[in-house]
Amino acid sequence: MKGNFMSYQFDHRQLADEMEIFFFDEEIGAGLPVWLPNGVAIRDQLENFIKELERRGGYQRVVSPHLGRQDLYEKSGHLSCFNENMYPPIHWPEEGQEEKKNYYLKPMNCPHHHKVFKALPRSYRHLPLRIAEYGQVYRYEPSGSLRGLSRVRGLCQNDAHIYIDPADSLKEILSVLALHEHCYKSLGLSGYRYRLSLRDKSRPNDFQGEDSKWIEAEEILRKALQEKNLNFFEAIGEAAFYGPKIDVQMKMGAGVEESIASVQLDFLSAERFDLSYSASSGDQIRPWIVHRAPLGSHERFVALLLEYFDGQLPGWLSPVQVMILPLSENEQEACRKIQDRFMHEGLRCRVDESQGSLSKRVLFAHRSRPFAKLVIGPKELGSGIFKLEFRDKKQDGDIESVIKIMKGACAAPA
């Protein structure tokens, strides 16, 4: 059943293969997906959607490089706490010179964003400072755990770091949770739950920072979840090494629950990176940092969407919004002209060029899960009346009305 996470059992790997979303290649490397045009259509739509919400929410966008020097990850704590998930360093043949230190592919965008905060003088007037980036990161996942797009070694995250006055933590977490809820509601997702991920006090080496700050930050997250009345449970030992977090848990097609997104409250990194802002009193204060990614990574999020909707994505996300099927070769030319009209109106349209009987071609066209089909023969071309076949209904009209119907049905949520 479409849209019900308890009963769907579809595998995004098969769907993505039929829909031409991505592929892997041994020579490129295990777990490093290459996105095809249909996959990029989905990514672009998701990015347009969230970037507009973030713009309205006061986020500012940055772009940072895919790698960083060893010193950066020593400072951030990644080399001591996240080393197992990092690609091995890029060594220089000779050592000694400053620029010839080891470089690492970035496993997270946080250290680069902390440098953005530090790059300019900051005062309380700049806060909350919301720095956003769809950032590409690399994580060396064990080969046995790789699964299609849901567990990969190269991923692009809907990332942002919010630098706040610690006193504003609850307020900012509430607004970040509201953004999460808005996204999932707009996407038609339900059946997920939140996980409050806490430290494990018996493993002090894995969770750094002062005891009192852990207690305070964990309580702020708990309070935010309660205040928003969200369905959540608590999990000891699932926190990040620099602070507690709230994870969004959604069931993938195989029934396995995955963390699709997270909100982290970080009281540690500002000290490590010596970040501060001047308060109204003139004092230098360490900000707290909220890490958040409502749409997680493109990789896992698209895997989830494919499995959740069994490939029948909503109109605005469908890589093929209209599939035109010419009744015979005689209509090919006219169909291509109609395709141009759709494309000109901003709709993603494809003309079926395959051979064989119409019924066979319709079956094959289903592989790309078009949002609507348009079969065009001499009758349609003669009368100028076209019939749109949606997944659950049919609607007809002249070309102008059909375009108008499609544009309405494929409008992205705001």
Ligand SMILES: [Zn+2]
């Ligand atoms: Zn982060």
